[in-house]
Amino acid sequence: MSNLQSDLPMPIQGTLESEKARRSRSTALLEWLQGWLVTVDHKRLGILYILYSIFFLLVAGAEAIFIRIQLAIPNNHFLTAEVYNRFFTMHGTTMVFLVGMPILFGFANYVVPLQIGARDMAFPRLNALSFWLTAFGGMLLYFSFLGGGLYGAGNAPDVGWFAYAPLTARTFSPGNATDYWALALIVSGFGTLGTAVNIIATIFSMRCRGMTLMRMPLFTWLYLVVSGLTLVTITPLTAAQFMLLIDRYLGGHFFDTQAGGSALVWVHFFWIFGHPEVYVLVLPAFAIANEIIPVFSRKAIFGYPAMVAASVGIMFVSLGVWAHHMFTVGMTSVTNAFFVLSTMLVGIPTGIKIFNWIATIWGGRVRFQTPMLFCLGFLYQFLIAGLTGIMLSVAPMDWQLHNSYFVIAHFHYVLVGAIVFCIFAGLYYWYPKATGRMMSERLGKWHFWLFVIGFHITFDTMHFLGILGMPRSIYTYQPDRGWNTLNLIVSVGGFIQGIAVLIFAYNFIVSYFKGDVAGDDPWDAWTLEWTTSSPPPVYNFAEEPEVRSRRPLWDLKHPYDTDWEYEG
Amino acid sequence: MSSEEKNPHAGENTGVVALPANTAWPVVLAFGATLCFASLVMNPGVGIAGIVLVLVALVGWVRQIFPHEHHEEVLVVAHTTIATTARTEVGRIELSEIQRSYLPIESYPITSGIKGGIAGGIAMILPAVLFGWLTQHSIWYAVNLLGGAGAAYWTNPTTAYIAAFHWSGLLIAVVIHAVICLLVGLLYGALLPMWPRHPILLGGILAPVLWTGVLHSVLWFINPAFANRIAWGWFAASQLFFGIVAGLVVARTGRIQTRQPLPFALRMGIEAKELMSTEQEDEK
Ligand code: HEM
Ligand SMILES: [Cu+2]
Numbered sequence: 001m002s003n004l005q006s007d008l009p010m011p012i013q014g015t016l017e018s019e020k021a022r023r024s025r026s027t028a029l030l031e032w033l034q035g036w037l038v039t040v041d042h043k044r045l046g047i048l049y050i051l052y053s054i055f056f057l058l059v060a061g062a063e064a065i066f067i068r069i070q071l072a073i074p075n076n077h078f079l080t081a082e083v084y085n086r087f088f089t090m091h092g093t094t095m096v097f098l099v100g101m102p103i104l105f106g107f108a109n110y111v112v113p114l115q116i117g118a119r120d121m122a123f124p125r126l127n128a129l130s131f132w133l134t135a136f137g138g139m140l141l142y143f144s145f146l147g148g149g150l151y152g153a154g155n156a157p158d159v160g161w162f163a164y165a166p167l168t169a170r171t172f173s174p175g176n177a178t179d180y181w182a183l184a185l186i187v188s189g190f191g192t193l194g195t196a197v198n199i200i201a202t203i204f205s206m207r208c209r210g211m212t213l214m215r216m217p218l219f220t221w222l223y224l225v226v227s228g229l230t231l232v233t234i235t236p237l238t239a240a241q242f243m244l245l246i247d248r249y250l251g252g253h254f255f256d257t258q259a260g261g262s263a264l265v266w267v268h269f270f271w272i273f274g275h276p277e278v279y280v281l282v283l284p285a286f287a288i289a290n291e292i293i294p295v296f297s298r299k300a301i302f303g304y305p306a307m308v309a310a311s312v313g314i315m316f317v318s319l320g321v322w323a324h325h326m327f328t329v330g331m332t333s334v335t336n337a338f339f340v341l342s343t344m345l346v347g348i349p350t351g352i353k354i355f356n357w358i359a360t361i362w363g364g365r366v367r368f369q370t371p372m373l374f375c376l377g378f379l380y381q382f383l384i385a386g387l388t389g390i391m392l393s394v395a396p397m398d399w400q401l402h403n404s405y406f407v408i409a410h411f412h413y414v415l416v417g418a419i420v421f422c423i424f425a426g427l428y429y430w431y432p433k434a435t436g437r438m439m440s441e442r443l444g445k446w447h448f449w450l451f452v453i454g455f456h457i458t459f460d461t462m463h464f465l466g467i468l469g470m471p472r473s474i475y476t477y478q479p480d481r482g483w484n485t486l487n488l489i490v491s492v493g494g495f496i497q498g499i500a501v502l503i504f505a506y507n508f509i510v511s512y513f514k515g516d517v518a519g520d521d522p523w524d525a526w527t528l529e530w531t532t533s534s535p536p537p538v539y540n541f542a543e544e545p546e547v548r549s550r551r552p553l554w555d556l557k558h559p560y561d562t563d564w565e566y567e568g
Numbered sequence: 569m570s571s572e573e574k575n576p577h578a579g580e581n582t583g584v585v586a587l588p589a590n591t592a593w594p595v596v597l598a599f600g601a602t603l604c605f606a607s608l609v610m611n612p613g614v615g616i617a618g619i620v621l622v623l624v625a626l627v628g629w630v631r632q633i634f635p636h637e638h639h640e641e642v643l644v645v646a647h648t649t650i651a652t653t654a655r656t657e658v659g660r661i662e663l664s665e666i667q668r669s670y671l672p673i674e675s676y677p678i679t680s681g682i683k684g685g686i687a688g689g690i691a692m693i694l695p696a697v698l699f700g701w702l703t704q705h706s707i708w709y710a711v712n713l714l715g716g717a718g719a720a721y722w723t724n725p726t727t728a729y730i731a732a733f734h735w736s737g738l739l740i741a742v743v744i745h746a747v748i749c750l751l752v753g754l755l756y757g758a759l760l761p762m763w764p765r766h767p768i769l770l771g772g773i774l775a776p777v778l779w780t781g782v783l784h785s786v787l788w789f790i791n792p793a794f795a796n797r798i799a800w801g802w803f804a805a806s807q808l809f810f811g812i813v814a815g816l817v818v819a820r821t822g823r824i825q826t827r828q829p830l831p832f833a834l835r836m837g838i839e840a841k842e843l844m845s846t847e848q849e850d851e852k
Contacts, residue, residue: 038590124588125629132598140606176609183605191598245608298655363661396789524653531651539585542644556651561658 040124041538042109045131047434049106050427052135053099058505059142060094063087065498072491074479084475085158086177090141092161093181096277097188098138100419104284105134105195107426108223110434112199114529114536115217117208117545122201130194137188144180157181160473162274163244165255165266170248179248182241189238196230199223208528209546215567217527217550218307222287225311230280232319237273240266264329271322279318282382282414283311285422286353289375292425293357295525296372297364300551300563303356310349310356317346327398336395343393350386354379370444371523374425377452381417385410388463403473406466412459424451424504431508432522436534437515443507450500457493461486526551589638597625676767678757680821684771684814685753689745691813695806699799706731708738713794715741724793749810752779756814761826768815776807 036044067087070079079087109131113121121127145156157177159167168178203224207216216224244266246252253259255266294301301307323331323339331339357379366372388410392398401407424447432438465486470477477483521530528545529536530553549555549563600621607615632638700709704727712730715737756771763770780803787795 035590037595038592040588040590040594119585119587125591125594125632128591128594129598132595133601136598136602140602143606179609183608187602187605190601249608365659521651524655537645538642539587539644542585542646553651557653558656558658 038128040120040128042113042121042124042127043434043536043538043540045127046106046108046110048131049102049109049134052138053103053106054505054508056094056098056138057103058501060091060099061498061501063091063094065494067091068491068494070475071477071487073488074477074481074484076476079475081475082155082158085160085473086156088473089157089160089181093141093157093185094138095415096161096281097185098134098141100281100415101188101192102134102138103423104226104281105192105199107284107288107430108195108199108227111430111529112202112220112223113206114433114532114540115220115527116203116206116211117528117541117547118202118206119540121198122206123198126194127198130191130198133191133194134188135191137184137186137191140187141180141184144177144184162270163266164270165244165263166257168244168248168266169256179245182244186238186241189234189241192230192234196227196234199227200231203227208541208544211547214305214308215547215550218290218301218304218311219287219527221308222283222290222311225315226280226283226287229276229283229315229318233273233276233280236269237277240269240273243269264326267326267329268322271325275322275325276318278411278414279314281419283314285378285419286311288422288426288429289357289378291525291527292371292375292429293360295523296367296369296375297361298367299360299364300554301356302359302362303352304550306352307356310352313349314346317342317349321346324393324398327395328402340393340395344390347386347390354383354386369428369523370439370441370448371425371429373445373448374421374428377448377455378418378421378425381413381421381455385413385417388413401466403471404466405462405470405472408472409459409462409466412462416455417459421451424448427508429523430529431511432515432518433529433532433534433536435512435515436518437511438518438522439507439511439515443503447500447504447507450496450503454493454496454498454500457496458490459493461489461493465490521553524557526553528552531556583644584641585644586639587642589632589640591629591632591638593625593629593632596621597629600625674823675761675826676757676818676821677824678754678760680818681755681757681760681814682750682753683821684756684817685749685751687817688753688771688810688814689749692749692806692810695802695809699802699806700731703799703802704731708733711741712737713797714744715739716793727797730797753814756818760818767818768812771815771818772808772812776804776811780804780807 036048039045039048066079067084070076070084109121109127113119141157155175155177157163157180159173159178159181163178163181166172203216203220213221243252243254247254247256247261253261255261255263257263290301290307321339321343323335324343327336327339368376388406392401392407392410428439428444465483468482468486470481470483470487477487518534520532520534522534523530528541528547531545532540545552547555549567551563555562555564600618600623603614603618604622605618607613607618696710697707700706700711703709709731712725712732712734715734716725716730752775756775759770759775760767780800783803784800787798
């Protein structure tokens with residue numbers, strides 16, 4: 001084992017090339033693989049995170065397609081009820097924990113050190129450990145498809161992504177499927193915590209000369225906020241998972257109402273984690289939009305201090321709204337009122353952000369390239385999502401709509417309409433930096449338009465299904481409910497999105513070999529990552545950069561009209 | 569650590585850069601830990617393998633960083649790009665003079681709106697109590713109508729019940745009334761610059777009409793019991809009273825300069841030290 005350690009040459013371009021000639025192909029391949037396995041380079045780990053997440057995006061996307069085939073027509077028998085339950089559980093769990101979180105941390109890994117002019121993360125080895133914990137956690141979750149069957153009754157988890165008690169008790173969830181769910185999330189949760197600590201330490205201690213906190217790119221600012229939020233949200237989930245395992249195996253009664261515990265305690269724990277978690281996912285999406293919108297509008301971000309303040313504000317407010325997921329459990333009217341009001345409060349900082357993005361675009365010379373298109377889609381969809389969120393935050397309204405397709409529509413509007421759109425925007429934006437090649441604009445436009453059309457066909461329609469009373473998590477329905485046509489439309493939209501994602505995947509792979517050569521700074525951007533070569537050298541910067549404003553590259557490009565004259 | 573490696577992440581450009589060496593221990597540790605957890609549902613053998621891996625990895629990891637952190641020297645390949653752009657021209661957004669003239673140079677401070685809200689809120693008690701006295705011979709009637717809106721356990725109260733005194737009704741009514749008056753006052757203050765010359769018209773007439781209209785259309789959803797008993801004429805009258813008093817209070821506070829004449833960058837909250845100092849010098 002120990003010869004793996006260190007003395008092998010880093011497989012960077014150039015160093016590897018000379019060796020390649022001498023060795024046979026398979027050794028070279030093995031060495032290349034090993035290089036990725038033992039890497040501590042933040043860029044490589046970032047890429048690993050992102051590839052890993054895209055893989056699971058395709059997997060969980062396929063699960064969604066199966067779900068939609070099943071629901072396309074009434075009384076369908078494409079999937080059995082049991083398999084259907086597993087699929088929506090795995091779909092939700094995968095998308096949140098194996099796609100959303102790792103891809104966003106992947107972006108952080110790749111971009112944050114470059115943006116702040118550092119050579120790596122603060123703790124490179126911890127970084128590797130965190131990635132591999134996340135990765136193995138995900139594999140453990142999917143191993144349940146086999147293992148849940150091999151070692152006891154049952155199969156993949158089927159308790160929903162929120163795994164409400166008492167369904168998770170051993171009586172109702174025999175076998176090991178639920179255990180795999182809990183264990184996988186515990187393992188990947190430790191990885192997430194490691195990364196969050198690492199990002200915070202990196203941002204606080206590794207900024208280059210001149211980069212004060214208020215000169216940091218907003219992308220980096222948001223990751224600081226997100227990482228702080230992650231530390232306080234993942235921990236209750238991990239604690240609750242341990243409590244669940246104690247209940248299941250050591251005779252605990254935390255969530256067993258009949259033995260003096262409380263099923264509601266689980267619900268509280270889950271949403272104390274769950275609501276901030278949705279902000280852990282959406283703030284990085286904001287981070288990406290904060291980079292792309294100004295660059296493609298050719299204007300500095302509008303209201304930088306307000307953006308920072310709003311981000312920090314959102315972080316705090318989002319910690320006090322969790323019980324808006326619980327209006328139907330029968331809380332007191334005072335509690336209901338509190339969570340109605342606190343939830344509505346989130347609208348204020350969020351509104352500030354939306355106005356600032358619009359003000360950034362206003363009067364700009366907008367370039368409608370693929371990253372920007374996705375950001376524009378994000379802006380519109382996030383607005384609608386916020387509005388349906390405010391509707392749901394009105395307790396009496398929620399009593400009608402809770403657990404209906406309206407809720408599904410609301411949160412997919414955020415998770416897909418805002419977050420996935422921004423993820424795509426970010427992938428198109430930083431792909432040239434990471435690979436040295438551009439992704440095809442033409443395919444990118446196809447991807448965008450198909451995806452946006454499919455998205456609206458699917459998720460706009462879901463709102464109506466919810467209002468018509470269709471509950472979530474049902475595996476089929478009777479034909480006389482008046483839901484047939486709408487469900488078919490939803491499914492068709494799902495397929496269109498599926499095609500769009502396949503186009504993306506094709507573009508992603510083929511551009512790596514055939515894309516146009518990107519150059520260092522293909523978008524004419526302003527942050528430090530664009531000063532390095534594409535892809536950047538292992539050491540990122542030959543010399544530590546020094547910045548004097550929020551847009552160091554603007555200053556370089558416009559020496560007679562620099563930002564620092566105004567920023568002070 | 570040699571002196572050159574003092575800070576491996578931020579070295580000078582000496583031709584080589586020391587970077588943390590690649591290591592297999594993190595992935596081994598992660599795998600071992602995963603096996604440990606997985607063994608809880610698999611079999612003890614998996615757990616033993618996991619523990620062994622964890623221990624080996626820990627030892628290996630510690631030996632990697634003690635006594636000397638393993639580093640790799642990477643040759644710096646000169647890469648000199650000078651950031652350039654084809655877009656050398658910098659455009660500035662021009663605001664036309666007409667656009668500016670809509671923005672008032674003088675307005676009332678926002679705090680005057682809050683003061684107005686407080687004064688109006690106190691004044692409004694008069695018509696409200698009068699309404700209770702005249703229609704139900706009870707000064708508590710209006711109070712309880714409002715307070716009952718926040719006390720969920722008052723299900724279907726009788727008129728006599730509402731007309732009687734209740735501590736809970738009074739307390740809740742005071743809280744609701746105070747909060748709403750403050751918020752309305754704040755909103756009023758924020759809206760003042762839109763119509764800075766006619767505070768009484770805005771606060772006294774327009775706002776009460778709008779507010780009454782909004783409540784008239786939504787009260788059935790918010791609180792049907794309240795909506796059943798409310799007398800809209802009295803309601804509108806007390807709103808007007810509130811508005812006029814608030815408007816008068818605002819009109820009595822002096823106007824202040826808005827930030828409109830200041831440079832744009834200053835108004836945006838950009839910390840423009842340079843800008844500010846040149847401005848001041850200009851004035852001298
Ligand atoms: C202004 C912002 C928002 C408001 C007011 C809001 C409000 C709500 C409310 C009241 C619910 C509960 C509905 C119910 O279960 O009956 C809900 C559900 C949900 N929201 Fe939001 N939301 C907002 C933004 C977001 C964001 C940014 C995300 C994700 C990044 C998000 C993701 C979710 C999810 C995942 C659920 C449902 C979880 C489940 O039941 O499985 N929401 N939202
Ligand atoms: Cu929530």
